[in-house]
Amino acid sequence: MESQHMLSVLKQVQDGTLDIHTAYEKLKISPFEDLGYAKIDHHRKIRQGTPEVIYGAGKTAGQMEGIIRSLLSHCPKNILITRLSEESASYLAERFSLTYDKLSHIGIINRTELLTASGTIIVATGGTSDIPVAEEAALTAEVLGNKVERLYDVGVSGIHRLLSHIDSISTATVIVAVAGMEGALASVIGGLSDCPVIAVPTSVGYGANFQGLSALLSMLNSCASGVSVVNIDNGFGAGYLASMINHIGGNEE
Amino acid sequence: MESQHMLSVLKQVQDGTLDIHTAYEKLKISPFEDLGYAKIDHHRKIRQGTPEVIYGAGKTAGQMEGIIRSLLSHCPKNILITRLSEESASYLAERFSLTYDKLSHIGIINRTELLTASGTIIVATGGTSDIPVAEEAALTAEVLGNKVERLYDVGVSGIHRLLSHIDSISTATVIVAVAGMEGALASVIGGLSDCPVIAVPTSVGYGANFQGLSALLSMLNSCASGVSVVNIDNGFGAGYLASMINHIGGNEE
Amino acid sequence: MESQHMLSVLKQVQDGTLDIHTAYEKLKISPFEDLGYAKIDHHRKIRQGTPEVIYGAGKTAGQMEGIIRSLLSHCPKNILITRLSEESASYLAERFSLTYDKLSHIGIINRTELLTASGTIIVATGGTSDIPVAEEAALTAEVLGNKVERLYDVGVSGIHRLLSHIDSISTATVIVAVAGMEGALASVIGGLSDCPVIAVPTSVGYGANFQGLSALLSMLNSCASGVSVVNIDNGFGAGYLASMINHIGGNEE
Amino acid sequence: MESQHMLSVLKQVQDGTLDIHTAYEKLKISPFEDLGYAKIDHHRKIRQGTPEVIYGAGKTAGQMEGIIRSLLSHCPKNILITRLSEESASYLAERFSLTYDKLSHIGIINRTELLTASGTIIVATGGTSDIPVAEEAALTAEVLGNKVERLYDVGVSGIHRLLSHIDSISTATVIVAVAGMEGALASVIGGLSDCPVIAVPTSVGYGANFQGLSALLSMLNSCASGVSVVNIDNGFGAGYLASMINHIGGNEE
């Protein structure tokens, strides 16, 4: 897809409508805007096929406002903000149309219903404490145009709770399995389904949990096929990847 | 899918053609065959939609022979054996039609060309030492009916080597990025493509590599979206998952 | 129980049949025999209620022969030897009546059928590679007088295999769950049963398994109640503890 | 025990009093109540033979109130709440009859004396700083119907303090050994007693203690037989398992 840009520039050089030094600059540098603290890449949406996302952690409300204003010009709907504190959410809510979920710290500017893929993404959790991470995944996937079904608190120590949802599990296109503690949910779901399972270890637990290391290692060692893992507590990453996979399955017409 | 089985059993009870104690047994137990050392599940192929796979590590050649004979009755082609030693391969080659790849220690019984998905899977490596793991992924994906393109030795310390393949990267359905040492390949590919990237850390390296920990942590912390990770050196798992995702994109007709 | 000994000594002092210096020595030192390389404690059997056990790792066949000869005088049957190499087993087999299991490296001198507890111990494994550790547990429990039921290769990625044994699981007195890789077996069994579950992580696996760390952490973080954990690959410890618990439930008459 | 339910449903189908579709639903799903944040399983008490327990960490006082109200309908006494903050305890104390222990953060709704097993559980600690975890174990065991004897501050660096309790140690049915720092208490007690020892590492200590890792590894490597380990600071788990084992020994009449 970059080649289109390069060929077009080369064409202009050939036609004599562009000098080679300007061409050189055009070929070397992708257009992005320098705000002083972060380079916004308007082309990325096209390159990666997704709405804009702002990683809120470590950014001031003022910085985020600047980024949002820059993004709105070309992306008027469904700008996703992850790890958005309540304080920053209040600040932004006064300036933009913001939907905010306290549990997952997800904010969405100009939220609009969107369904662009035909399959269903299941987001499942082992316990109730895993729900904030799961909601980060679920809301991310919804903003990106997916139908999401939530199966919360279906951990493996009460396997009948999970088995009662066997029909959903059998028909999903992709499943996000969110679990802390021993992280066994991913393996059990991986054994029950024949679709990709994205495992999200959470830092829920204490002691020999070591801030999520226990669930992380469990999931990496899953004996079920079709399971891959993202970073501890990375609900956004799982939701984003689930959407990517779900859109391979064809669009909703 | 289980529900069909359950409803059929219940129907027979209703009809009076099955007593409740036999029904109870049928509902409780899925059919599988007990060889003494491993339970072969003939239904799994249907449930998970894939050919049979034997994990060769820790199994004697004799045990594998028994498993293969049991599987052949219902799965006559493309039985995949991972981590198959050269010694066991010799033993099996005398008894079956075996294709064996020394580098990746992959064996295939009754190998047959198969193309059941329309997309392309790229398998890329950072260095030449990562190739055995990459071949495990690539051969697994091929046996499972996928078209595979290999991009080997395109590590990030010579970024132009990777960039020269930008067209392939742009059009792949799913990419398997195999790398040891610093494991940066997954992030760079993740930034260049808009398809799912399955990262496979390898144990290639020494010192502070700590048997693959370095690459594993790098890949889990990737700042690129769409990247997920499997276990260190788990080429099979990556190839299997890549095939699963590629088949979501529709079948080859 | 020590008090009987102390009171008897004190009585002799009171009666004047024992001088205080001899009494002092008797009170201070328990009787044990010094072989130069290991102190054999003949009283331990009484104190801990079990036959003698020799930890074979790091002992020469000759050293073990000496220990066995010393033990036979007061413990004529069912001397258990763990981690016994094939070489040492050959040496001992020429000198004693030895039953040897190659898989688990368990040796038993003068093996005799014994059933002293009324309950049943289940020993379950996640995969076939976990069987050596499981057999160490099972044979230990059998030598200690327990009825043992083996459920091998019932790992959580094929949950129906485990569920088909729900009746056994429901009626066991204590369950030993042996698993490597992600170690989820303990949690699932813990959720299905209402008896103590002794989890044995194994070093089976590779990569991020880190020689059993993954299964160990999983099992320690189990969200099921009633689960406790022994050292990685410690089948003997699990079998011994299971026997201890099973004997609380009353003797076989 | 599930089989009774299944057979009863199958009987109704056989009798024609139940259609197969309703039967299918009954067989597939166990009854539980959906509160939106946690699924309460009224059948679990029967399956696992214990009163209800609420894991208080990460739950709001309001959420706990809802769960308690739901539980009270079928479990009117001795609902145990672990990791209950003082704030939430105040809130609940205004609405229920709550017994609260500040040290261990244990709350009990409608506490009632209960003795259902004949043996004695010893809960021992190495130091005074381990007492909060020990009390979590002791109170849990008491609520579950056990007689508990506390031996606090009997750490191994003053071995005479522990030895002075040798009579209690000799007659206990099960011992919970709670210790931080070097965690040696479990091994010494394991060598003195012939009953199961449940070791609870605590995070008490500093420096190379690494939040309980030191005690955890010590206990897992115990050279005494009959010792198993639960998670760091998991007093509840130890008390629960101790009760399970103690009840094997027969009921108090």
Added chain:
Amino acid sequence: MESQHMLSVLKQVQDGTLDIHTAYEKLKISPFEDLGYAKIDHHRKIRQGTPEVIYGAGKTAGQMEGIIRSLLSHCPKNILITRLSEESASYLAERFSLTYDKLSHIGIINRTELLTASGTIIVATGGTSDIPVAEEAALTAEVLGNKVERLYDVGVSGIHRLLSHIDSISTATVIVAVAGMEGALASVIGGLSDCPVIAVPTSVGYGANFQGLSALLSMLNSCASGVSVVNIDNGFGAGYLASMINHIGGNEE
């Protein structure tokens, strides 16, 4: 030394002045006083030859008051309290004659000059940030009757600072080397001196220091002979051990 007690009891039994049941109790239990939260062992001073020490961390001011009152009856001077917070120090200062050092959080009740050993203990630090731990060691050693010389901020990156004290180093009886970061001080001092060096790693540093792990491992791997290591930040332990060694060298007359 215990034997004196035992022989005396046995003598009384022999003489008929003590019945055997009372004797049994006397032999079994060492005398200590139960305050409910900590068992004070008045005999320990004699057994270990040192004044009393209270580990202040995790104890309330009230609890410490109780312990101090109990101790004062037999140990009227120089009661050492480690890890004493400023708040608790204020509380105790109102009730006792307390000397308090804010930097090291050491408190001393009824401090009195004391010199009972003839040698000199050097306490050296790598940097200024290590001084709190060093003072814990130095004050402990002083309270225990030692002459202490402080060499602070003589870290190895300016080796001339350390070398300028070569005369002191050559004549010390024992040296406490306190250092964080790379912890090299212990090795260099170990090479310069021919007396025991007690190394105290500190948690001073950041990043790959990992809370003192870096200095701890360095010190354990010291290539200099005569170096041993105590826990991270354990100034008290080092001062106590230094005093023990210094007193082997003979008393100050």
Added chain:
Amino acid sequence: MESQHMLSVLKQVQDGTLDIHTAYEKLKISPFEDLGYAKIDHHRKIRQGTPEVIYGAGKTAGQMEGIIRSLLSHCPKNILITRLSEESASYLAERFSLTYDKLSHIGIINRTELLTASGTIIVATGGTSDIPVAEEAALTAEVLGNKVERLYDVGVSGIHRLLSHIDSISTATVIVAVAGMEGALASVIGGLSDCPVIAVPTSVGYGANFQGLSALLSMLNSCASGVSVVNIDNGFGAGYLASMINHIGGNEE
């Protein structure tokens, strides 16, 4: 350089203008001033060729004031203070001419423009969250007399952003690569340039980042030549080393 001092002292002994005991003292001890809490070494500037630096962490504002006053007598300009809190900065600003950068917590007393080396140092970051560490490096290098070019937010997941600066990268004398998360920036820059690359891992990230361990290991395992690593978040160390290397390249005239 020390030899000049030694020879001069020896000359005076030879000349009889110095007695041997005074000479001994002069040879043994380098001159430094003892402030009680830190030994200031006025000779170090000469020995290491750099202005004075105060490591602010763990020092009170008052302590720093004392050190500054001592240093000013011989180093009137550009005293660098790292890890200076805002509170201490306020205190010092009232007493000295202080330039303070909030982001990097760098303070400079009597800042003066200085350019003593001819090459250029590039300081690059992977993301915006790495900027505080990068500024610590950049300001340190500037105070030490270097020309610094900043390339911020050029992380590898958007490789075109980095490639657009290829001309700067090609002509730099030394590059400081600052990155958290997967830390791949150092390898990619190392592959693009032919000058030394100093890699600074940062603690930016979460989960399996483990406070910078992920980036640290990545950078140590870099497959690009010419890359070395400093401690996590050690911007100062990188800036200082970069200056040292840059000055090898010759002075600015």
Added chain:
Amino acid sequence: MESQHMLSVLKQVQDGTLDIHTAYEKLKISPFEDLGYAKIDHHRKIRQGTPEVIYGAGKTAGQMEGIIRSLLSHCPKNILITRLSEESASYLAERFSLTYDKLSHIGIINRTELLTASGTIIVATGGTSDIPVAEEAALTAEVLGNKVERLYDVGVSGIHRLLSHIDSISTATVIVAVAGMEGALASVIGGLSDCPVIAVPTSVGYGANFQGLSALLSMLNSCASGVSVVNIDNGFGAGYLASMINHIGGNEE
């Protein structure tokens, strides 16, 4: 430097001597040769200014022969092979003019004296066991045109050995400090010199050395300025970087 290539291609398009599709291909792909197992980049020498290097680990003698033949066409002298086994060295010695050092496993094809930089590189080791890694560094630096001075076995536990070389240390341009065990050498040298110090941790040691982790952490936490670290046992990387830095200082004429 790439810009020259790009501008030249663009010039040809402008002149009409090159069509845009050929230009596109030229701009996208750097020339390299595909041997099937490793891509040789003839341009790299120019880009990075160094002779060719082959990482011998994991390559067969035959593969290395192929690579060498390809390289010789444009790089006739001083091809460096690291981690070359004795077996492979024998094979290559029969086919090329090979200089081989058994200790460091370094091989050099067509070795020729070369001195292209004016400064001196010191390579120092803590002990004799570190010499193989040090020789890897020293030989690499020599092949790259540097004067190298070796200071072996000057570890910090005998500081006078190091201090006796103070003159060399004072005049070096860059120092490579190679040490295992506690790795303190780098800090002490860093304090004595005012030039860059490249620290190489080695895996020499045992126990809490953890395969070089101890030295690695020590060196990363060095309190001396100007110290940076490469991977454990990475002598080549240190020698290469030292050469890079030394060449900044101007060429030998």
Added chain:
Amino acid sequence: MESQHMLSVLKQVQDGTLDIHTAYEKLKISPFEDLGYAKIDHHRKIRQGTPEVIYGAGKTAGQMEGIIRSLLSHCPKNILITRLSEESASYLAERFSLTYDKLSHIGIINRTELLTASGTIIVATGGTSDIPVAEEAALTAEVLGNKVERLYDVGVSGIHRLLSHIDSISTATVIVAVAGMEGALASVIGGLSDCPVIAVPTSVGYGANFQGLSALLSMLNSCASGVSVVNIDNGFGAGYLASMINHIGGNEE
């Protein structure tokens, strides 16, 4: 002690019998002999007061022969060689009078009875597998002139075995406690004695022992006072330090 040398040199300069340049050289360099592979420091014996020791690991028999010949000129008796392989021992035995202990791999050249300190060193082990490390400590201490008492196999899981030696423990000058697995021996001995305890963790064990980490952490966290720790399996270091401490207590006349 160095001052004598310095003063003597200065005196000669003063007297005019030495020129300043020669004096400079004498002052700067301590005399040692360069064998090419290791610098032997004949002065070290005087400085550190001990016979010579050769660390045999990683040295060829030939290298050791050279070192021994050099040492014999000034140290004719009791040269200690640690980690000496059986092969090298055979080689040396043909050339010198060598006493060799297979278990501990200790060799002694020209062994001679020696008793230079009046106290007794106890060397205790937890199990029989710890004896090789313990013998390394015991033989080292004997060669260095100490009386050594061995208490082997007195681990804490059979505490009565240890307690039966209470008289020895009470009268020792210093105790070396050698233990693997949970390493609790050091704490229990530390509580029973009032002399310094040197703890030696061993790598004996398996699984969560992690090559001695478990025992190491236990010993560092010992709650007994007077305990310090050396590296895993470092019997020599413990024996050497024990001798150093024992000699403080005065010489044997």
